Amino acid sequence: MATATMTRDAATRHVAASYRRLGACWIVYGALRLGIAVWLVGFTRQATVMFGATLVEVAHPESLMAIFHMFYLFTIVLSVASGVMGLLAGLALLAGQRAGRMLAIVAAFLSLCELPIGITLGVYTLLVLFPRRPKLE
DSSP states (O other), rough: OHHHHHHHHHHHHHHHHHHHHHHHHHHHHHHHHHHHHHHHHHHHHHHHHHHTTTTTTSOOHHHHHHHHHHHHHHHHHHHHHHHHHHHHHHHHHHHTTTTTHHHHHHHHHHHTSSTTTTHHHHHHHHHHHHHHOOOOO
């Protein structure tokens, strides 16, 4: 009986330690994504000029420029959302809050479109936070 209790305690400590590591990674990732969003906003003019230079030979460049601005704005919004969710998930996981698991899952799905760090951290988070089910025989 004492062995089962010790094993359960060791498993609980292992899960808590992996949640703390995961929380620290999400805080770093969230700060990185917010930095990327600031960088994208800072270079909006240069990106517009560079994309506009490729539209010299296009028949209707205005519509393509509007599509470019829409995608650029979507990238900025996605980066901010990923950064904020990453920071919230990291802080909640470090604090041991119940909401940390759900926030980390949402942050993981938001980060899956960013190579290579977002995919790596997102997949690792989903593997750690989704429970494994034993095979039924």
